[in-house]
Amino acid sequence: MIKKAVITCAGFGTRFLPITKTIQKEMLPILNRPIIDYIVEDCIAAGIEEIIFVVKESEGRLVENYYTEFQSIKEHLIKMGKYEEYKDKLSLHGQNEFGEKIQFRFITQKLTDRYGTAIPVELAKKHVENEESFLVYMGDDFIFNADGKNETKAMIELYNSSNSKGLVTCIAKPENELHKYGIAVVKKENGFTYLNNLVEKPEPGTAPSNLANISKYIFTPEIFDIIADQKPNANSGEYYITDSATTLAQKNNVCIYTPTGVYLDGGNVLGWLKANLVVANSKSELKEDLRNFIKEEFKF
Numbered sequence: 001m002i003k004k005a006v007i008t009c010a011g012f013g014t015r016f017l018p019i020t021k022t023i024q025k026e027m028l029p030i031l032n033r034p035i036i037d038y039i040v041e042d043c044i045a046a047g048i049e050e051i052i053f054v055v056k057e058s059e060g061r062l063v064e065n066y067y068t069e070f071q072s073i074k075e076h077l078i079k080m081g082k083y084e085e086y087k088d089k090l091s092l093h094g095q096n097e098f099g100e101k102i103q104f105r106f107i108t109q110k111l112t113d114r115y116g117t118a119i120p121v122e123l124a125k126k127h128v129e130n131e132e133s134f135l136v137y138m139g140d141d142f143i144f145n146a147d148g149k150n151e152t153k154a155m156i157e158l159y160n161s162s163n164s165k166g167l168v169t170c171i172a173k174p175e176n177e178l179h180k181y182g183i184a185v186v187k188k189e190n191g192f193t194y195l196n197n198l199v200e201k202p203e204p205g206t207a208p209s210n211l212a213n214i215s216k217y218i219f220t221p222e223i224f225d226i227i228a229d230q231k232p233n234a235n236s237g238e239y240y241i242t243d244s245a246t247t248l249a250q251k252n253n254v255c256i257y258t259p260t261g262v263y264l265d266g267g268n269v270l271g272w273l274k275a276n277l278v279v280a281n282s283k284s285e286l287k288e289d290l291r292n293f294i295k296e297e298f299k300f
Contacts, residue, residue: 001047001156002048002131002132002133002134002135002156002159002218003047003048003049003050003131003134004048004049004050004051004052004127004128004131004134004135005043005048005050005051005052005134005135005136005137005152006051006052006054006120006121006124006128006134006135006136006137007036007039007040007043007051007052007053007054007137007138007139008054008117008120008121008136008137008138008139009024009026009027009036009053009054009055009056009063009139009140010054010055010056010109010119010120011024011025011056011140012056013025013140013267015267015268015269016028016268016269016272023062024055024056024062024063025140025266025267026063026139026140026266027062027063027066028266028272029276030264030266030272030275030276030279031276031279031280031283032089034066035139035140035141035142035266035272035275036063036139036140037066038142038144039137039139039142040067042142042143042150042151042152043135043137043152044102045150045152045153046150046152046153046156047153048102048135048152049102049103050102050103050104050105050127051102051103051104051105052105052106052107052124052127052128053067053104053105053106053107053139054107054108054109054120054121054123054124055106055107055108055109056108056109056111057108057109057110057111058111063106064106067104105127107120107123107124107127109123114232114239115237115238115239116232116233116236116238116239116240116241117138117215117238117239117240117241117242118227118230118239118240118241118243118244119227119239121136121219121223121224121227121241121244122224122227122228125221125224128221129221129224130221131221132220133159133218133219133220134218134219135152135155135156135216135217135218136216136217136218136219136241137215137216137217138215138216138267140265140266140267141214141215141263141264141265141266141267141271142264142266143216143259143261143262143263143264144261144262144264144275144278144279144282145260145261145262146282149260149261151259151260151261154257154259154260155167155169155216155218155257156218158192158255158257159218159255159257162192162194162253162255163253164192164194164252164253164254164255165220165222165248165251165252165253165254166217166218166219166220166223166245166248166249166252166253166254166255167217167218167254167255167256167257168184168195168213168216168217168245168249168254168255168256168257169213169214169215169216169217169256169257169258169259170184170211170212170213170214170256170257170258171211171212171214171258171259171263172210172211172212172258173210173211173212174210175207175210176204177212178202178204178207178210178212179201179202179203179204179207180201180212181201181212181213182198182199182200182201182212182213182242183198183199183202183207183208183209183210183211183212183213184196184197184198184208184209184211184212184213184256185197185198185199185208185209186208186209186211186256192255193255193256193258194249194253194254194255194256195245195246195249195254195255195256196249196250197246197249197250198213198242198245198246200242211256211258213242213245214263214265215241215242216257217241217245219245219248222248222251222252223244223245223248226244226247226248227239227244230243230244230247262278264278264279277290
């Protein structure tokens with residue numbers, strides 16, 4: 001059983017400037033909850049017992065504050081006689097499905113640390129190095145299932161049944177969009193699809209498959225030796241977790257998981273807007289008014 005998840009939220013969010021001068025992108029709202037909270041909810045429902053957030057030095061308190069009880073607002077609601085009305089919205093997701101308390105841990109990535117998506121994973125090493133395996137999520141995108149299906153649980157089940165040493169999550173993309181993503185080179189054995197390589201932003205017409213990596217992983221502690229030996233990207237100077245996953249796949253079986261839900265990317269303005277619309281459309285109290293507004297405003 002996988003018990004721990006690492007969620008990285010230590011980037012600069014440059015595609016959302018200027019708002020990310022004051023709030024990190026993982027805390028931008030999808031309706032009345034931050035993006036990252038949809039990931040946390042999925043992890044807890046899958047039985048994860050500890051979540052390690054890797055936060056940016058200058059803004060980490062935003063995430064920590066959200067997952068810490070806000071005593072003053074609780075006292076205010078009690079005083080106003082509104083606590084019962086709002087108490088569910090103050091929930092910290094304090095219990096997982098087994099009735100055990102979830103533990104939140106916060107690690108700071110310093111501005112002087114090396115930079116790139118592999119570095120937050122490396123910083124979490126001391127908290128997961130004795131685990132058989134653990135989850136890694138980026139904090140600005142998520143898989144949404146209006147029917148409540150749990151993608152984290154499905155990832156773990158595939159990983160266990162495939163006898164792999166790692167898992168990479170990919171989604172199918174149309175031919176005309178493949179040049180925007182890291183595309184998987186795959187092999188198929190015994191009913192499973194495994195990763196051979198990732199080709200970053202292939203030229204149009206040259207993509208090795210239609211499977212785009214969306215940076216949701218399961219790793220064993222072997223990944224830390226790989227990151228320690230990893231060279232920075234020649235163009236950006238960053239250390240990418242995609243390079244780490246590719247190296248792992250060239251040594252061991254790394255299975256590919258394809259989710260059934262809708263992939264919502266809150267890491268850019270258009271993706272964030274679409275995510276809000278998709279989630280809002282799943283809410284019975286919002287759906288009809290939202291659809292009427294769109295028809296009237298945009299003449300659809």
